[in-house]
Amino acid sequence: MNTQLSLSSIQSLIDGNVSDPGSLLGRHSVDYRGTQATAIRMYEPEAQSIWVVDSSNGLRRPMRRLHPEGVFEAIFDETPESNYKVEMIDKQGKTIETTDPYATPSLLTDFDRYLIGEGRHHGLYERLGAQLRTVNGVEGVNFAVWAPNARAIQVVGDFNSWDGRQHGARRLPNLGIWELFIPGAKPGQRYKFRVLSEAGQWMDKCDPLAFASELPPLTANIISDINSYAWSDNEWMQERTEFDPMHAPMNVYEVHLGSWQKGPGRKHGWLDYRDLARRLSDYCHRMNFTHVELMPISEHPFTGSWGYQSVGYFAPTSRHGNPEDFMFFVDHLHQNGIGVLIDWVPAHFPKDDHGLRRFDGSALYEHADPRQGEHPDWGTMIFNFGRNEVKNFLIANALFWLDKYHIDGLRVDAVASMLYLDYSREDGEWVPNRYGGRENLESIDFLREFNDAVHENHPGVVTAAEESTAWPGVSKPTSEGGLGFTYKWNMGWMNDTLRYMRNEPIHRQYHQNELTFSLIYAFTENFMLPLSHDEVVHGKGSLISQMPGDMWQKFANLRLLYTYMWTHPGKKLLFMGGELAQWNEWNEDDGPQWQLLDFATHRGVQQLVSDLNKLVIDNPALHHLDFGHEGFEWVDCQNAQDSTLVYLRKGMPGSPPMLICSNFTPVVRENYPIGVPESGFWKEVFNSDSEAYGGSNVGNYPGKHSRGIGHHGRPDSIAVTLPPLGTTILRLEQ
CATH class of the missing domain: 2.60.40.10 (Immunoglobulins)
Known part of the structure; x- marks a missing residue:
């Protein structure tokens, strides 16, 4: 044979163990009979014959079969054009015009x-x-x-x-x-x-x-084409660039798509993205939620991980359809005025053999040292944030969802585990940083770079950190030494508030500080108040089952909890099912108990959440200054004996203030004096004890005129009736 390929090289191609096939296949300069020539070689096991077509003159030249397994070669005295083509007749006699894979230039510039x-x-x-x-x-x-x-x-x-x-x-x-x-x-x-x-x-x-x-x-x-979908949300995307996350209302509905609603006749009851889009946008409209937050939708092998152990970081899970279906989902919600946030998980990834772990046989995406590279709580791998390629992979992934899928925000999971090298580790189980400390310096740099990239490339997009410690500056700009997140989840508020609400009302007088403590630090970060899925899993029970008292008190306490949350400074997030006052603890197989809406008490809680959402949207006092002390003022936080709280929420200049009066006991308090900053008529605009919500209808409708008597250090006052386990909200009418 007139070839410079050795038999061993040919055999290595056939055996598939050649480390650099490009060195053998494709186009190569060779010394042929004492002159420079060009050899073109291909390995095509399915080919009967192959012809090389010179693009410069159209001449065709057959390739010789060097081995019966499908190794072919053609030698040219003159070099053909680099964009030569190939005609192949396969074993079924079909002619195929193709190109030589090894002659195609790299896509990378x-x-x-x-x-x-x-x-x-x-x-x-x-x-x-x-x-x-x-x-x-x-x-x-x-x-x-x-x-x-x-x-x-x-x-x-x-x-x-x-x-x-x-x-x-x-x-x-x-x-x-x-x-x-x-x-x-x-x-x-x-x-x-x-x-x-x-x-x-x-x-x-x-x-x-x-x-x-x-x-x-x-x-x-x-293989997927993700660039051919025809988007129809141009108006939303243009307006998003002007979105002001500091001052706009944000009522977020957290959803697990696999269990929010089920469909008969489908595998595991999973609905497709298009069906979910229509149902969810209609529901959010009715409930006055401004955004949905999806638990992770990137591809994950184990359904029971809820998406928090991802393998396919760039692939929406196939459980509900293909990429275009998910694009339709986002597009449809945008056209109906609903923003879409997703949970994003850069803290860790699973050990599945087909995934990122030891991707090329080495610790590539993860740390090699298990003291740095393995998460003791979740049995997962930790990304090596000190490696540029790993940071690049994750930041590009974050931008991918914003670019290709028009996602409006990323909630970053488990940020605390990323910040501390000794997170969930005992002495000797972690490696200090270069200064001997416990802070993960590489992870901190990554989070700052991530936030900068998101905000610079996609104005109006928000990022939120699930961060459960007192790490300073989580939601401060990186230019001021912060991590750069838009919001930080207020885990302290959530824990203190739920702990307080679990107390029997008679004992709450001894725990008043659990409610008031959050206002000491409320404006140190841009907080989001979460009642998320984490509060209704792993044996905690549903929210209503955590409330004390008999059946009436449980519902009243839940309505009271929600009203307190919606009037407290900070953006709001509620996990699905909470708005129904469902009894069951959530799991991925059983979603919200929609059948409970047959009962008026559960419909009442649902209506209360919808009305609270609208109240926040319609009243700047309840959203415009969520992150500044100018938007909040205590009227009376010291009446622990009666377990009452009274405070003002204020918005932009010229917008009327809102007076929130809460009674955390089942005792009706009549003619309760409350100081007000201005004289006039204070209209009752909301009452959690309304019979429309399942309450006893004790309140102050239509409102109260100030009486010219100073109280609580203010020039005027009103005398109100505080409903049992309820909140009345009054707004100054000008």
């Missing part, structure tokens, strides 16, 4: 390579993964993956019958990225990366940047 090397390529999702591409008129997919310590990588999938020998990826110099264009690959086909580790072990791995995956427990990725 020099600037791409520079940014990737710096760890600052925010558009990584448009370069790595499976990118649809047309080369010389031939459609296909460009595959690229970061795996610097792999010996070889093959792309396997439906397009090659899961035999990766003909599609070994080429390693790009100095980047640790492997790349290959596969002509004929198309959307809908499944694929994975077959990785050969340094130890010589082949592993089938999911694409870290895959846009879609099979329905679990299947794990293959799916």
Whole structure:
């Protein structure tokens, strides 16, 4: 044979153990009979014959079969154009016009390579993964993956019958990225990366940047076109750039899509994204929620993790449809005036073999040292935030959801676990930072860089931190030394308030400080008040089941809790089912107990939540100054014996103040004197004890005129009736 390929090289192609197939296949300069020539080689096991077509003159030249398994070669005295094509007749006699995968230039530009090397390529999702591409008129997919310590990588999938020998990826110099264009690959086909580790072990791995995956427990990725959806939310997206998260009302409905509502005849009852979009937008409209927050929707193998153990960071879970279906979901909610937030989980990832763990056979995305790389509470891996490529992967992922799916905000899960090296660890189980401290300096840098990237690239998008410690400046700008989040979840308020509400009313006089303490620090951060899924799982019971007393008192206490929450400074978040006063603790198999709406008491709580949402939206005093002391004023917080609280909420200049009067005992308090800052008629605009909500209808309708008697250090006062286990809200009418 007139070939410079050795028999061992040919055999390595057939065996599939060549580490650099590009060194053998594709186009190469060779010394042929004493002169410089060009050899073009291909490995096509399914081909009967192959012709090389020179694009410069249209001449066709047959390739010789070097081996019966499908190794072909053609040698040219003159170099053909670099964009030559190939005609192949397969074993079924079908003629296919294609391109040589190994002659296709890299999709990565020099600037791409520079940014990737710096760890600052925010558009990584448009370069790595499976990118649809047309080369010389031939459609296909460009595959690229970061795996610097792999010996070889093959792309396997439906397009090659899961035999990766003909599609070994080429390693790009100095980047640790492997790349290959596969002509004929198309959307809908499944694929994975077959990785050969340094130890010589082949592993089938999911694409870290895959846009879609099979329905679990299947794990293959799916080639997807995520750029062809025709969005109709231009008005929303334009207005979002002017959104002011500091002063706008925000009432968030936290939802687990897999259990919010079920559909008969579907696997596990899961509804598809399009059906969910219509149902959820209608419901949020009726309930006056401004936003939904979705528990993680990125692909995850174990349904019981609720999405918090993600494998497919760039893929919306296939449990409810494909990427375009999820785009429709967001689009539809936007067209109906509802914002969409998602839970985002950069703190950890699961150990599943097809996922990120030891992706190329080494500790690539995670720390090698288990004292840094494994989470003791959740049995998961911790990202190595000190590695530029890992930070780049995660920040690009955050921007991906905002860019490609028009997401309006990211709630970052488990931030506390990211900030402290000794989180849930005993002495000797953690590694101090370079200064000997417990702060995770690399993670802090990552969070700041993440927040800066989000806010700079997507004005109006919000970020929220689930952070349960007293870490300073979580919601302060990075320019002021903060972490840069828009909001911080107020876990202290949540714990203190629920602990107080669990007390029997007769004992609450001894715990008054549990309610008032939150106002000592209420304006140190931009707080969001959460009654999230974490408060109704793992044996805690539902919110109403945590309330003390008989049946009437339980409902009254829950209405009182919600009214206190909605009038307290901070944005609001309520987990699904809480608005129904459902009795069951939530789990992923059983969603809200919608059947309880057959009962007036449960309908009453639902109506109360809807009315509270509207009250916040319609009254600047309840939202405009959520984060400033100017928006709140105690009237009386010291009457512990009667377990009452009275305070003012104030908005922008010229907007009427709101007077909130709460009674945390079942005793009706009549002619209760309350000082007011201005004389006039104080209209009762809300009463949690209204019979419309299931209460006893004790209140002050239509309102109270001030009486010219000073009280509580104020020039005037009103005498009100405080309903039992209830709150009355009055607004000054001007």
